[in-house]
Amino acid sequence: MKLVFCGTPEFAVPTLEALIAAGHEIALVVSQPDRPVGRKQVMTAPPVKQTALKHGLTVTQPEKIKNNVEFRERLEEIRPDAIVVVAYGRIIPAWMLALPRLGCINLHGSLLPKYRGAAPIQWAVANGETETGNTTMLLEEGLDTGPMLLQQVIPIGPEQTAAEMFPILAEKGAPLVLDTLAGLADGTIVPEAQNHALATLAPILTREDGRMDFAARKASELFNRWRGFQPWPGAFALLEGKKLIVHRMMQVDGTAAVVPGFTPGEVRIDGQRMLVGCASGSALEFLEVQPEGRNRMSAADFLRGNPAAVGTRLE
Structure with missing residues (x-):
């Protein structure tokens, strides 16, 4: 497939690597801008950008995307089959949601509808959950409210920290995204609406x-x-x-x-x-x-x- 990939931190890297290894055409990688890091505030490229450049992919880092005419025209010219979003850190606007024929597919680190929001892995561990997982879904304008595609359950050990769970969920989520793309393409996956009455929130940490x-x-x-x-x-x-x-x-x-x-x-x-x-x-x-x-x-x-x-x- 021809894809646009949106992601920023280390959590998104395994999925990008898997998409490349599977032979998909990554027409564009969208990541957040470089940021100052550490005590010396050295400008540093996010992990997704570093990975994309290592593979010779084209990267763009817009500060804003909702009303960005140049960015919109670029994506419309690409006409991707799907846009894959993993921990990008920006709200995807309506025009972008409607663009690809298979939709905008998101990998979310929880068993939706539980733990919607910015910190699902952290809050699952903090609340003493014994299991969590990954969900792929079709993005819509609500916060993690879109129809679910595939899920996988992953146990949380009694001593495990969120920092230890992040790479586990990232690695296991990558093949889930590949399976999701394949299932959408051949029609074997039917999107399932979330039960909003069961939703819990995982707000950004302070x-x-x-x-x-x-x-x-x-x-x-x-x-x-x-x-x-x-x-x-x-x-x-x-x-x-x-x-x-x-x-x-x-x-x-x-x-x-x-x-x-x-x-x-x-x-x-x-x-x-x-x-x-x-x-x-x-x-x-x-x-x-x-x-x-x-x-x-x-x-x-x-x-x-x-x-x-x-x-x-x-x-």
Whole structure:
């Protein structure tokens, strides 16, 4: 088929590679503009652009697409059979949705209609789901509301983080897109409307999502949110008004019985273990932390350097 591919981050690269390997004609790759990265703010091409150029493909990076006359004329001239969209990061306008004969096909990292939105993988992990997956669908003007084409279920391990799930979903999603294109072309796939009553949202993450609320959430909930919010916004709390980032943690069983009167947010020590009380008598053990303005360190090293932290309360 003649295709236009729209994608930006690493998550989209396996699908682009698979489409190329399958022999499809990628007439144009559309990606977001280069952005400054790192402390030195070096202008860096997104992973999809880097991959496309490696394969000698034509790339365009429009800042806006909705009312971009030049971009529209270019796509109309190509007349693609389908437009494949994977984590592009832009809303696809109506004129673009109507352009290809097979439609605009999107790979979404959740089992729709659950987790519609910008961060489906992160929220599935953060909410303690034991499985997630990929869905291919036909894009329409609503947010991830289009008819579903194919789905695949992928388990989430009890210790797995969102950062670990991203490459798994990306790799497994690539052949799903190939199967979707083939099924649409030969008529074996019938689009299925989503049950909108079952929809849940996965909104874009904010820094505040990483803040740990020990009074409102049990240890299991805080642990799942830490897993889901890797690599960003992570998990943090305030200790005497200063930020304490928690890089590694684990749940502790039976702590309420071992430590009477353990209140939410309270820091206790058990040998060299740093324990923190959570809601409903539960507790977490912090394994690796980073005090504000300092490097990462083990919780044991932190306690040795900050003995006054024991008995204080994290907020």
